[in-house]
Amino acid sequence: MESRIFDELRKIVGPRGLITSREELHTYECDGLTNFRVLPRAVLLPDSTEQVQKIVRVCHRERIPFVARGSGTGLSGGALPVENGVVISLTRMNRILEVDFANARVVVEPGVINLDVTGRVAPQEYFYAPDPSSQSICSIGGNVAENSGGAHCLKYGFTTTHVLGLEVVLADGSLVHLGGKTLDAPGYDLMGVFVGSEGTLGIATKIILRVVKRPECARTLLAAFPSTNEAGAAVSDTIAAGMLPAAIEMMDNLAIQAAEAAVHANYPNCGALLLVELDGPVAEVAALMAHVDEICRKNGAWEIRVAQSDAERALVWKGRKAAFAAMGRISPNYIVQDGVIPRTELPNVMREIGRLSREAGLRVANVFHAGDGNLHPLVLFDRRIPGQEETAEGLSSRILELCIAAGGSITGEHGVGEDKKKMMSKMYSEPDLETMQRVRCAFDPLQLSNPSKIFPTPRLCGEKPGEYVAHPLEAAGIAERF
Amino acid sequence: MDASVSAKTTANTFETDARAIVTAKYVRAAGTNDVVAGVQPGFVVEPGSEQELAKILKLANAAGLAVIPRGGGTKAEWGNRPARADVVLSTARLHRVIEHAWADLTVSVEAGCTIEKLQETLAKHGQRLALDALWPERATVGGVLSTNDSGALRLRFGSLRDLVIGVTVALADGTLASSGGRVVKNVAGYDLPKLATGALGTLGVITRAFFRLHPLPKETRTISCATKDIQEAQRLVLAIQNSKLAHSALQMRSGAEIRPRVDVLFEGTEAGLTAQMEQLKLMMSAEPVAGYGRRVWSARQEICSADNKSAGEFAVAKFATLPALIADTVDTIARLAAAEVRWGVVAQATGIGWVRLEAKGQVVESVLREFRAGLERGGGSLVIVHRPAGMVELDAWGNVGDVLPLMRAVKWQFDPGGTLNPGRFVGGI
Numbered sequence: 001m002e003s004r005i006f007d008e009l010r011k012i013v014g015p016r017g018l019i020t021s022r023e024e025l026h027t028y029e030c031d032g033l034t035n036f037r038v039l040p041r042a043v044l045l046p047d048s049t050e051q052v053q054k055i056v057r058v059c060h061r062e063r064i065p066f067v068a069r070g071s072g073t074g075l076s077g078g079a080l081p082v083e084n085g086v087v088i089s090l091t092r093m094n095r096i097l098e099v100d101f102a103n104a105r106v107v108v109e110p111g112v113i114n115l116d117v118t119g120r121v122a123p124q125e126y127f128y129a130p131d132p133s134s135q136s137i138c139s140i141g142g143n144v145a146e147n148s149g150g151a152h153c154l155k156y157g158f159t160t161t162h163v164l165g166l167e168v169v170l171a172d173g174s175l176v177h178l179g180g181k182t183l184d185a186p187g188y189d190l191m192g193v194f195v196g197s198e199g200t201l202g203i204a205t206k207i208i209l210r211v212v213k214r215p216e217c218a219r220t221l222l223a224a225f226p227s228t229n230e231a232g233a234a235v236s237d238t239i240a241a242g243m244l245p246a247a248i249e250m251m252d253n254l255a256i257q258a259a260e261a262a263v264h265a266n267y268p269n270c271g272a273l274l275l276v277e278l279d280g281p282v283a284e285v286a287a288l289m290a291h292v293d294e295i296c297r298k299n300g301a302w303e304i305r306v307a308q309s310d311a312e313r314a315l316v317w318k319g320r321k322a323a324f325a326a327m328g329r330i331s332p333n334y335i336v337q338d339g340v341i342p343r344t345e346l347p348n349v350m351r352e353i354g355r356l357s358r359e360a361g362l363r364v365a366n367v368f369h370a371g372d373g374n375l376h377p378l379v380l381f382d383r384r385i386p387g388q389e390e391t392a393e394g395l396s397s398r399i400l401e402l403c404i405a406a407g408g409s410i411t412g413e414h415g416v417g418e419d420k421k422k423m424m425s426k427m428y429s430e431p432d433l434e435t436m437q438r439v440r441c442a443f444d445p446l447q448l449s450n451p452s453k454i455f456p457t458p459r460l461c462g463e464k465p466g467e468y469v470a471h472p473l474e475a476a477g478i479a480e481r482f
Numbered sequence: 483m484d485a486s487v488s489a490k491t492t493a494n495t496f497e498t499d500a501r502a503i504v505t506a507k508y509v510r511a512a513g514t515n516d517v518v519a520g521v522q523p524g525f526v527v528e529p530g531s532e533q534e535l536a537k538i539l540k541l542a543n544a545a546g547l548a549v550i551p552r553g554g555g556t557k558a559e560w561g562n563r564p565a566r567a568d569v570v571l572s573t574a575r576l577h578r579v580i581e582h583a584w585a586d587l588t589v590s591v592e593a594g595c596t597i598e599k600l601q602e603t604l605a606k607h608g609q610r611l612a613l614d615a616l617w618p619e620r621a622t623v624g625g626v627l628s629t630n631d632s633g634a635l636r637l638r639f640g641s642l643r644d645l646v647i648g649v650t651v652a653l654a655d656g657t658l659a660s661s662g663g664r665v666v667k668n669v670a671g672y673d674l675p676k677l678a679t680g681a682l683g684t685l686g687v688i689t690r691a692f693f694r695l696h697p698l699p700k701e702t703r704t705i706s707c708a709t710k711d712i713q714e715a716q717r718l719v720l721a722i723q724n725s726k727l728a729h730s731a732l733q734m735r736s737g738a739e740i741r742p743r744v745d746v747l748f749e750g751t752e753a754g755l756t757a758q759m760e761q762l763k764l765m766m767s768a769e770p771v772a773g774y775g776r777r778v779w780s781a782r783q784e785i786c787s788a789d790n791k792s793a794g795e796f797a798v799a800k801f802a803t804l805p806a807l808i809a810d811t812v813d814t815i816a817r818l819a820a821a822e823v824r825w826g827v828v829a830q831a832t833g834i835g836w837v838r839l840e841a842k843g844q845v846v847e848s849v850l851r852e853f854r855a856g857l858e859r860g861g862g863s864l865v866i867v868h869r870p871a872g873m874v875e876l877d878a879w880g881n882v883g884d885v886l887p888l889m890r891a892v893k894w895q896f897d898p899g900g901t902l903n904p905g906r907f908v909g910g911i
Contacts, residue, residue: 102720102806103833147669160673161644176885182802182862183834184630184641184680186879187908188889192643192676196669216726236585242608242697280728284754340665342586372667373586409668416670427670428660435651435659436672438895442888454671 001041001084005062009044009086012054017092019043028087031072031079032134036418040067040081047092049167049175049205055088056203057173059448067450068203070110070142073134075336076417078146078198082451088203090141096120097206105164105181106209110141114148117209126211129156132413133321144204147196149413151247151320152277154371156212158413160195165208168194168201171444181208193439198415199450201443218246218279219289220313223301224270228252228366231272232346234299235370238276239343241295243288248371249275254330255323255365255378262326265319268303274370275320323367324378331363331380333389335396338414339403343373352402353377360395362388374412375403401426416454425456434459493524493568496545503537504529508575516570518550519559519906520874523567530575532592532650532658532689539687540656542569543901549654550903551683553594553625556617560629560867561682562878565905571687573624579603580690581664587695588647588664593624593688604695612639612696616783624688630680633782634731634747634830639696646675648692651685654897658689666694677892684907685896699730699749703759706745706771706778712816714767715742716809719831721765722746723805727758735781736812737826738819743771745778781828785838786867795870796840799850803862805833814856818849833862843872854880879908 010018019025020042029037041064046052059066065085072079081087094111101124106117114135117128131150132138138148143159144166156162165179178191194201225231231250238245251259251273259265267273276292278285289306296304307313327334341349350366357364365378377399381392400410400423410416410423424433433455440447441461451458500509508528516526524547529535542549548566552558553573573594580590584607591600597611597618604610614633615626625631627649632641639645648662651674661674678688709715715734722732722744731747746762748755763770786798803811808829815837819825822841829835837853839846846869854864858881866878882889886909893911905911 101724103804104723147673149667149669153667157640157644158667158669160676161640170888176888177883178885180861182804183832184800184802184863184865185882186863186865187882187885188681188685188892189630189643189676189679190885190888190892192679193672193674196673213724213726215728239587240585242700244696280750281726281754281758283757284728284750287751287753340667342583342588342665344583344585369667373665374667407663408665409663409670411670412665412667413669420670424671431657432659432661433671435653435657435896436661436674439672439674439677439892442891442895 001064005058006042008058009042009055012051013044013046017045017047019045028069028072028081028089031069031074031077033075033077033417033419036077036080038081038083040087041084043087043089045089045092049169052088052169052203052205053173053175056169056171059086060172060446063446063448065448065451068141068145068199070139070145071113071137073138074142074146074415074417075338076411076415076419078415078417078450078453080418090139090203093205101126103181104211106211108140108207108209110139110144110204110207112140114138114140114143117211121211125214127214128209129162129212130159133324140207140209141204144195144207145197145199146413146415149369149374151249151369154248154369155244155246160192162210163191163195163207164210166191166194166204167206168204170202171446171449179208198417198453200440200453202449215279216281217285218277218313219285220275220277220307220316221289221292221296222267222305222307222316223274223276223296224268224303225272225274225299225301227271228350229347230300231274232350232370234274234296234301236343237295237299238292239371241291243291245276245371246279247275247277248369249320250368250370251320251323252366254363255367258326258330258365259319259323261329263318263322265315267319270303275316320367324376327365327378327380331382333381333383335379335381335392337375337377337379337396337399338411339375339377339400339408340412341373341375341403341406341408343370345406345408346370346373349375349402349406353399356395356398360391362392362395364395369412372412373408397423418453421454421456424454492545492547496541496547496569497525499541500525500527500538503541504534512570518567518570519561519563521564521567523550523570525568526570526572528572528575532576532652535571535573535576535687535689536652536656536658538571539652539654543654543656543899546899547901548904549901551624551628551687553622554596554617554620556621557625557629557631557867560878561903561906563874563905564903573622573689576689582607583664584609586664588666588692589695590664590690590692591623592690594622597621597623597626605698608698609695610698611645611693613642613645614779616786623691627679627688627691628681628683634733634779636834637732637830637832638730642679643676645693646679646691647694649675649678649688650690651678651687652689653686654899654901662692664692682903682907684893684903684911686902701750701752701755702776703748703755704745704775704778705759705762706743707766707768708771709742709744709768712736712742712809712812715744716806718744718766719808720806722762723831725761725765727762731779732831733781734808734812734829735827738824747779782836785826785828785836794840795842795872796838796868797846797850797866797870797873798836798838798868800865800867801835801837801857801862803833803835803857803860805831807860808833808835811835811857814853818852823849843870846870847873847876850876882908
């Protein structure tokens with residue numbers, strides 16, 4: 001990149017808004033998925049929509065690819081820089097611009113931290129529902145890019161349910177407004193497509209959120225089962241009884257041990273632990289909680305506790321939310337997976353994961369959002385032992401293949417990013433992927449915004465849209481589709 | 483060969499080729515019942531599988547014929563008058579519920595299945611698609627998705643964008659593409675189910691969909707309350723929204739000849755409902771109106787239906803405003819309607835409302851224009867879904883803002899030839 005471009009960028013963001021020194025750039029070489037690392041040419045720290053537009057216009061004119069970044073907590077390499085590209089970090093755009101209680105709307109900049117939204121509206125007993133485990137550090141902009149979930153999305157829905165409008169800087173620097181404070185804006189639901197597009201369709205610079213009134217009460221039940229089979233049966237019975245809990249979480253023995261070692265959540269030592277949270281009016285919750293208790297006992301739970309106070313509830317959740325990081329207590333390295341299966345496939349898939357784990361000679365800890373079938377198998381390994389990392393990666397991929405074979409998905413909330421793009425061809429057919437890329441071509445024909453993520457093979461946008469035909473390079477055997 | 487002869491040849495060739503795909507029985511000349519917003523199409527084709535549907539679409543696209551996708555035809559007049567209409571592509575034969583995975587709370591269903599048939603199937607396992615669509619006995623899954631139709635249950639369960647988890651779509655060039663799937667939680671790739679929802683069939687024809695489901699409620703209760711005026715109704719709605727009640731639906735009704743009312747729907751267990759009803763009664767200034775029950779939830783369909791008591795000309799429009807501005811919006815309608823227009827409104831606490839205006843076309847048109855301008859100034863919108871005879875020109879959608887060029891780019895990527903529903907969507911798409 002030529003120095004005149006750096007000079008131009010520096011003029012836009014000021015000397016403190018441009019990072020070019022190698023040491024400082026290392027901070028941005030990866031996100032929460034640390035096994036992919038690329039050093040960007042520069043990092044920019046704009047503090048307004050106008051600055052983002054100006055930066056992107058320069059990138060567009062000079063054909064420089066850019067990657068937007070929030071707090072960098074993503075687990076799929078979505079914020080991984082691209083070679084010869086720049087990173088646009090949105091952390092300085094962290095203002096809560098508007099809080100409107102009458103309409104339950106909050107307008108924020110993308111760098112606002114997830115939990116700070118709830119913090120702002122909590123005095124009026126509202127909360128922002130999507131609660132990824134990283135909610136104390138992850139940004140709303142990143143949540144929008146990944147369509148982040150969390151334990152409570154079983155009842156409350158994902159980020160996409162709670163985003164009503166977006167101000168977006170497109171890859172040519174133009175500004176568009178998708179959705180708004182009112183519902184059902186006429187035209188295509190491009191906001192619905194943008195949320196979860198992992199930074200490939202542009203940069204959100206303003207986000208209109210919906211906040212939710214806190215329910216009258218929330219009760220969390222913790223039940224200890226001999227194994228994940230019995231716990232899984234209790235989940236199925238709960239759903240079959242017509243209940244929609246706010247959250248249903250499961251941890252297996254290895255995950256429990258790790259959580260105990262890390263945060264002393266005082267979990268019982270058992271084969272599988274189930275957390276069921278019900279919320280709503282007191283009388284309703286009391287009636288349903290009695291029912292859940294009965295279902296758990298019937299399925300072999302040998303210990304059941306109900307968190308009685310907010311403090312007890314917080315402790316129960318602390319163990320669950322710390323589960324990933326806690327793996328460090330029992331293994332030098334680990335890979336987090338994010339597969340989804342139809343809930344009824346749980347016993348089969350667990351059995352297969354057990355078999356694959358034994359075959360590979362590696363331990364797998366399991367943490368699930370059991371209510372919606374979202375598995376987080378954690379493949380434990382030791383990088384110092386030659387070959388073990390490759391074995392772990394192989395095992396991890398085979399677990400995702402199991403999820404696909406069971407009719408599920410390769411990612412429930414972490415995104416495809418860099419990490420799982422090769423798996424996309426196993427989940428979707430070529431016409432499916434080609435159709436998705438038509439959207440990308442409409443938003444960003446030059447493919448400058450976070451290129452090379454999500455899709456195994458980028459589509460050339462200059463082509464007239466039509467049925468899939470092999471690209472000349474492909475036909476000639478120079479390039480291939482994964 | 484002059485243009486009309488050439489068009490005739492094209493049509494004849496299409497008819498022959500279409501018969502080869504779906505058999506002669508399922509290709510027929512369109513009649514007056516098939517008119518789309520005043521435009522007479524040439525053929526109706528009823529494919530028996532999604533592969534057949536995709537082939538027909540590809541055929542029409544290659545021949546330059548305009549295609550009007552159709553489900554139950556209940557909302558055929560929504561949107562603008564088509565620029566062209568050659569082939570009605572009916573999903574009537576794609577009517578199967580493919581799989582109700584009740585233990586997973588999901589269903590996959592073909593686009594031509596009616597909402598009523600779907601709900602009956604789901605009810606066998608105590609479940610439902612938590613959506614109260616218009617005319618469920620005729621409206622189909624594909625039509626409801628394409629028009630993004632939702633009712634009062636949306637307050638609690640969200641609209642279709644929150645319920646649909648996967649779709650298969652046939653594109654104009656014959657590509658059959660799926661996205662999403664049968665799991666509730668899935669962020670692999672772009673969310674095309676949302677793109678197809680509310681696109682009025684202009685990007686592709688939905689052939690099947692996956693939905694997340696909800697249990698049927700054990701008990702339900704409806705409570706209605708008349709208020710002194712619309713502002714009092716608004717205060718009550720906001721108080722309920724700001725309370726800890728767990729209601730499933732909440733709406734305001736008003737009209738030229740009726741006093742404002744507020745309706746609340748509770749769903750849950752006996753114990754939970756009794757407690758909530760008592761709490762709610764304390765918030766109401768007047769005694770609840772007895773004897774209405776579930777009937778109040780058909781108010782939206784009554785407003786939208788042609789067989790409503792009045793036989794004269796009328797318009798129906800859907801408006802979107804902020805939840806706290808519903809009363810002001812209703813006041814605006816009352817003021818604009820004045821004495822010459824009979825009007826009725828039902829508005830949900832989400833800020834989505836439906837207005838019916840009964841008068842001659844020109845009168846209604848000027849009311850709607852002014853009403854829309856006010857809504858758009860406040861960031862809202864007005865979409866016309868039924869128009870009287872004398873009101874052809876007024877655009878159905880209104881202004882969509884700075885995003886229109888991007889929408890056109892999306893349309894071009896999916897349907898560069900303008901085959902699907904040309905001219906019916908926003909900005910002439």
